[in-house]
Amino acid sequence: MSVVFLRRIRLGAAFVLLAYLTLHFSNHALGIVSLDAMAAGRWWFLALWRSAPGTLALYGAIATHGLLALWLLYQRRTLRMPLWEAAQYSLGLALPALLVAHVVATRIAWWRFDVDDPYSRVVLGLWLQSPANGARQALVVVLAWLHACIGVHYWLRFRPWYPRAAPWLFAVALLLPTLALLGFVAAGREVTALARVPGWTEAMLRAVNAPEPAEAAELLAIRRGFLDVYLFALLGVVAARGVRRWRARRRSVRITYPGGRVATTPSGFTILDASRLADVPHASICGGRGRCSTCRVRIVRGLGHVPAPSEAERRVLLRVGAAPDVRLACQTRPFDDVAVQPLLSPTVASADAYGTDARQGREQELAVLFADLRGFTRMAEHKLPYDVVFVLNRYFEAVGLAITRAGGVTNQFTGDGVMALFGIEAGPATGSRQALAAARAMVEGVAALSAELAGDLPTPLRIGIGIHTGPAVVGRMGWGESFYLTAVGDTVHVAARLEQATKDYGAELVVSDDAARRASIDLSAFPEHDLAVRNRAGRIHVRVIDRVAVLPV
Numbered sequence: 124m125s126v127v128f129l130r131r132i133r134l135g136a137a138f139v140l141l142a143y144l145t146l147h148f149s150n151h152a153l154g155i156v157s158l159d160a161m162a163a164g165r166w167w168f169l170a171l172w173r174s175a176p177g178t179l180a181l182y183g184a185i186a187t188h189g190l191l192a193l194w195l196l197y198q199r200r201t202l203r204m205p206l207w208e209a210a211q212y213s214l215g216l217a218l219p220a221l222l223v224a225h226v227v228a229t230r231i232a233w234w235r236f237d238v239d240d241p242y243s244r245v246v247l248g249l250w251l252q253s254p255a256n257g258a259r260q261a262l263v264v265v266l267a268w269l270h271a272c273i274g275v276h277y278w279l280r281f282r283p284w285y286p287r288a289a290p291w292l293f294a295v296a297l298l299l300p301t302l303a304l305l306g307f308v309a310a311g312r313e314v315t316a317l318a319r320v321p322g323w324t325e326a327m328l329r330a331v332n333a334p335e336p337a338e339a340a341e342l343l344a345i346r347r348g349f350l351d352v353y354l355f356a357l358l359g360v361v362a363a364r365g366v367r368r369w370r371a372r373r374r375s376v377r378i379t380y381p382g383g384r385v386a387t388t389p390s391g392f393t394i395l396d397a398s399r400l401a402d403v404p405h406a407s408i409c410g411g412r413g414r415c416s417t418c419r420v421r422i423v424r425g426l427g428h429v430p431a432p433s434e435a436e437r438r439v440l441l442r443v444g445a446a447p448d449v450r451l452a453c454q455t456r457p458f459d460d461v462a463v464q465p466l467l468s469p470t471v472a473s474a475d476a477y478g479t480d481a482r483q484g485r486e487q488e489l490a491v492l493f494a495d496l497r498g499f500t501r502m503a504e505h506k507l508p509y510d511v512v513f514v515l516n517r518y519f520e521a522v523g524l525a526i527t528r529a530g531g532v533t534n535q536f537t538g539d540g541v542m543a544l545f546g547i548e549a550g551p552a553t554g555s556r557q558a559l560a561a562a563r564a565m566v567e568g569v570a571a572l573s574a575e576l577a578g579d580l581p582t583p584l585r586i587g588i589g590i591h592t593g594p595a596v597v598g599r600m601g602w603g604e605s606f607y608l609t610a611v612g613d614t615v616h617v618a619a620r621l622e623q624a625t626k627d628y629g630a631e632l633v634v635s636d637d638a639a640r641r642a643s644i645d646l647s648a649f650p651e652h653d654l655a656v657r658n659r660a661g662r663i664h665v666r667v668i669d670r671v672a673v674l675p676v
């Protein structure tokens with residue numbers, strides 16, 4: 124079973140636990156209303172989680188999530204990891220030990236000795252009889268929630284809709300445990316008042332069938348037994364890692380980086396593990412989960428010394444249009460010496476630099492436009508270099524203005540080509556409309572420039588434009604002084620291909636169906652084609668527009 128598949132199972136289990144926590148905290152929050160409201164909420168809560176399917180789902184999820192966490196801990200080749208991941212691991216590993224007392228005193232006591240655990244009994248114990256336990260339990264609530272929130276954030280952060288939803292989710296993440304704790308405090312005060320009534324405590328404890336001393340001793344033994352087993356399992360993982368490392372040390376692999384730096388690691392480590400162990404800065408925005416592609420490297424030497432990519436890695440590489448010698452460093456485990464060249468700047472993942480989302484990169488849907496001047500290279504051959512620079516700068520000014528006025532971001536000016544991004548903030552629908560409007564304005568701008576320079580140009584300037592909308596990773600990339608906002612991924616690759624296709628069709632614009640649909644513009648009157656794109660499965664359905672002036676935008 125692949126690590127990616129195991130992570131998915133763990134994620135499914137995590138969602139069951141998240142649902143449990145959310146309902147549990149909501150139930151606590153009812154304490155703000157009254158102890159009776161808490162009891163009423165608890166009836167529904169128990170109907171769900173103490174039913175046979177609820178029990179199976181909850182305890183199945185606890186066992187699956189916990190065991191897979193231990194297994195993945197064993198699988199990790201190095202324990203060096205980003206701070207957020209270290210925090211999530213530490214919290215996750217601490218929680219079973221912190222929660223066991225509460226679980227044994229409630230669920231296990233109920234199951235083993237038919238001891239009921241209504242809020243009046245639990246709050247009496249935690250608020251009045253043992254405030255230290257109560258404080259610890261409140262802390263556990265916060266830690267469990269923090270663990271869940273970190274997991275959800277790092278799972279969702281590449282979703283295109285997440286930046287918009289994040290403030291709302293953050294508000295819920297803050298509000299729920301706060302209300303739960305306030306409910307606990309309010310219930311504590313109510314129980315304190317009730318406990319002052321003579322005979323209330325004794326009657327309540329009788330009613331819930333509080334455990335006899337012998338039963339309490341057995342519950343304590345269960346709790347200690349669990350802690351022993353858990354500690355044993357943790358030490359087992361640590362010992363197994365040590366044994367594996369000791370065995371692997373007998374065979375090491377040398378990974379050479381640009382500049383001649385060498386990392387020597389036991390075989391079985393990923394290239395990203397090697398970089399981390401050797402303190403070689405290496406981009407890894409998703410934390411080595413095979414989802415962002417920012418860790419990708421070119422295998423400069425020793426391509427035969429790495430195993431073939433897994434299906435999941437192959438899919439990511441295909442999406443970014445990677446060459447055959449490019450691999451994800453976090454997924455590739457060389458079995459012999461290799462030389463590699465990281466393809467993205469390590470500072471892409473630097474949390475202490477600009478610290479913005481764009482700097483760290485995020486996946487989102489947007490429209491990408493490519494354009495270039497037709498036949499300009501041939502025309503430039505007969506001109507002085509100063510004239511070429513003058514015309515190009517005027518051309519870049521014309522198209523740059525058209526792009527920015529339409530709401531886009533000019534991204535790259537290379538040769539006589541330009542790449543622009545639309546919808547980074549406004550979303551793919553608006554971005555697609557903006558890209559089409561920019562295309563029209565660019566053609567008009569170039570026509571006006573041609574008219575102005577007619578005396579110096581052998582033929583009027585003509586432009587070819589390709590537009591496609593889809594998912595891409597957007598971020599600030601580059602090195603040193605040369606950092607700029609750009610996008611990488613299949614969408615960029617396709618847009619570039621559509622721009623090249625304008626030459627084949629002798630058209631001003633080729634637009635993918637995806638872009639036209641997002642822009643809600645009917646292009647059915649224009650000729651349609653299916654285009655093959657190199658390194659991409661499936662063909663792209665496009666519309667060919669000879670003259671952009673007739674576009675309905």
Ligand code: FES
Nearest residue numbers: 411415416418453
């Ligand atoms: S670190 Fe994200 S794919 Fe390797």
